[in-house]
Amino acid sequence: MSGEPPRNLLPHLRRARDLADRHYAEALDLAELAAAAGVSKFYFLRCFAAVYGKTPAAYLAERRIERAQDLLRATNITVTEACMLVGYSSLGSFSRKFTELVGMSPSAYLAKFSAEGAPRIPGCFVLMHGLSDRKTPPGTDPAADR
Template identity: 75%
Template sequence: MAATARVPGELLPHLRRARDLADRDYAQPLDLGELAATAGVSKYHFLRCFAAVYGRTPGVYLAERRVERAQDLLRATNLTVTEICHLVGYTSVGSFSAKFRQLVGTSPSVYQAKFAEHGAPRIPGCYVFMHGLSDRNTAISEKRGPSRRT
């Protein structure tokens, strides 16, 4: 049995802050250093503590958030798999499809087709882009707005 890292209680709010950053800005190119800086600890200490608290590494956690959002977009919009791939923060359709298949058990296009046949009316992609319904547009506008004051 592997030993688990003990996480000091005072570190938990800082880990939550980094997790919240991953939840909010998942479509941005986040790396371990940025998440660790948000928590105020070194990269490797952050990696150990995050995995001990949340049961997965920050990279796995971020990939799960991206795939969950992709599932929402695949079910509800008429965007292409490539457009969704980029909206959720992947730069490679191959990497996105492989991770999606690993986590969901099917390819993004098969997943989308399943819901196109039986799902509710789909939101046109142009509407998603124009009206900021994608989290990527919301996250970018929040960074520019006055609400990001510290």
């Protein structure tokens, strides 16, 4: 096989990527993502990296940090709350990855947007109602129907 995965595998890789997009705050592992694609985890890892230009772990980390940026920009939650909401259990790991991908610490990012004075969504609303991009109406989540 060349470095390119077979074309018929692409929809299966998208299914795994969509799972990571929908459930980014959960503890997803390589085996679970590979199972969503219907292939072995090592084959999945090679094919995912060939198609998307990054490993599944790097993709998931970027998705989590993007969501954390949204939360810190639009709500009044703390950095620690954002860390937990996007699936990190360690504030240190979250801060390192955030700084690596965004170019500033989450605290500096929060301060930057707090200083702009734009109205922000109360954190209690976010915590009470959950994250809307993770919610699917009953009966519409194909992963739940399996």
